[in-house]
Amino acid sequence: MTHLIENALPTVHVIKDDQQAIEVATRLAEQFALSSAERDIERILPYVELDLLSHSGLLAITVPKRFGGAEVSAQTLATVIALLSAADGSIGQIPQNHFYALEVLRVNGTDAQQKKLYAEVLAGQRFGNALAEFHTKAANLRTSRLVFDGENYSITGQKFYCTGALYAHRIPTLVSDEHGQDFLVFVDQRAEGVKIVDDWSGFGQRTTGSGSVYFDQVNVDAIDIIPFNTAFERPTTVGPFAQLMHAAIDTGIAQAALHESIEFIRTRARAWIDAHVEQAQQDPLTIYEIGNLSVEVRATQSLLNRAARLVQIAQQNPTIQTIADASIAVAEARAQSTEVSLLAGSKLIELGGSRASQRSDNLDRFWRNARVHTLHDPVRWKYHAIGNYYLNNILPPRRGTL
Structure with missing residues (x-):
């Protein structure tokens, strides 16, 4: 069945500030999480949820204040994306390109273009993307x-x-x-x-x-x-801004997997015989693993917050150095969030035991979502850019894939 995309959506809320954006995202995330497993296992496309997202006003939170938007900070945007991704990895990724396009519009659009397209977003319209091509020899080549x-x-x-x-x-x-x-x-x-x-x-x-x-x-x-x-021929935040959202997606997935691990161990996992305990949460090795994973997830969140602050600084004052600082900080957050989202998704099944592998619970979706999303651009090149910067003082490349 074809879903009709209406050109305008009625009763769209306009979010006014950062706090309101996080409050709205929190409420929606709680709602989206309730049916996340079912949507994934049955591949139920989230038209209803995305209409709610549009009506909420969250898709307009980066619109500049002079055009009627909230112009939230990069840290608030990263928090919103992480909240949505923790609820449902797919829903968290869908608006990434929407906000990316709005950043290109902010950086390179004329006043007339900004006025027109920002108004559409404030009215609830969603932007997708058609950037990548499947049949070219390299990711930066295109035939369109x-x-x-x-x-x-x-x-x-x-x-x-x-x-x-x-x-x-x-x-x-x-x-x-x-x-x-x-x-x-x-x-x-x-x-x-x-x-x-x-x-x-x-x-x-x-x-x-x-x-x-x-x-x-x-x-x-x-x-x-x-x-x-021209968004990459001069210092702009288009590249690090895009990658910040990717890091937020993986951070949200990692947070959700950790939360699910704790709940499953407390309520459904069985203690291993050699632990000589009655409950899985008393197993000393399980306690260690959850402690280690908690530290890794908290570190991921800290790196994401730091990267967002540097992106915000670069947006306000785009220079060669501020863009480089933001790009490296985002690369660090991307490297950490890639590794930890995969780890958290895997540990959920490992620590939950065979009970956690049942298809009906669909707990593998966290690892599957992390594994597919982190293929977006390889983490090995994040480490290369970071090392080259600190070791050889070589600035990271200006593009949307770092």
Whole structure:
């Protein structure tokens, strides 16, 4: 059944400040968590939940105050993403590209473009993405084209891993023109020539809708075309801002897996015979593992908060050094959150024992979600960038994949 994406949503709340954003995110996260396991195991796409997210006003919290938004801090945004991801990893990832597109708009958009697109977001519209391509030899290559025939603009191409496009009102799409310049085009999902295919079959993040999008000579308005290259030719926060949200997703998944581990051990796990105790939570080795995992998760949260503060500083004062500082801090948070989200998801099953492996409980979703999401960009290159910076004073590359 095709879900109709309405162009505007009624009674959209406008969030006014950081505290309100966290309060709203907390309430929604509690609601989303109740049916998270069922949505994952049955692959029930979260249209209802995303409509609630739109109505709540959370998708507009980064809109600048001069355009009517809350303009929350980077730390608040990271907290919101982590809360949603702890409730449901897929729902936490879906708005990542929405906020990424809004950051590109903030950095590179004209006043007219910002006024138009920010107004749409404040009205509850969702932005997806069509950035990556499946058939190119390298992740930075693309064949999707922007064509100008002297009167009109159009785009043609095929995209994959289009998280959120299935649920979006607009699909920000990365294309190149005949001169090799890149642009982010905010394409109306309903435009003629747009085809969205729900062919995402990943074993984790199953309800992100991260499938394919096809563009066949889709006409686009000039006001919806934003330069992309220049966001990386000068110091901007587009790259670290994007990666901060990815770190927040993994942090949220890790937090949820730790919480689930504690609850399962207390209520359902059995003590191992060699521990000579009556309850699993009295097992000294289990106690050690939970203590170690708790420290790792808290460290992850601390690195995320530090990275968010440095991103905020860089947004307010974008220089070569502030962007480098933010990028390295975010890379550190990404490295830690990758390792810990995988660890937490694995330890949940290990410490819970065979009872924790039952398909009906779907406890493996935490590890599956972490494993699939952390494939977004390899952690080994995070460590390389960090080491190169501290050891050789080499600045990290300016791009959205660090």
